[in-house]
Amino acid sequence: MQEPELREIIWQLVAAIPRGCVTSYGELAAQSGYPNHARFVGTVLKQLPSDSALPWHRVINARGEISFPQNSEQWHEQRARLASEGVVFNDKNRVRLSDYCAFKTGPT
DNA sequence: GTGATGACGGAAT
């Protein structure tokens, strides 16, 4: 990584996600300037401490689903947080595409 | 330095 803290970029992008909206790891990676670093985004969020105020729950995979196993507490927590923000899940535990917001940090 | 893993993405079947 040439950047001092690429993780900070990810953090800022996550923090830039509007409430009630969700985005995908690949989207964050693309916005950060690394299209194929979707997994890296996941790694960064994984290293996020519970103390972090970042809306990590607004980040899901490209399928629109939570990447955690349904028997995991993390899965329930993320789903609960999204539901608290108005994000609804269908019978397949997927987020409605309408809730998918390409927030775009407005680079220029 | 090498091999395996992972909060993923996309294409193929």
Added chain:
DNA sequence: TATTCCGCCATCA
């Protein structure tokens, strides 16, 4: 449309 397989890249052992 749903499931499966392969590919990418950074981190960990």
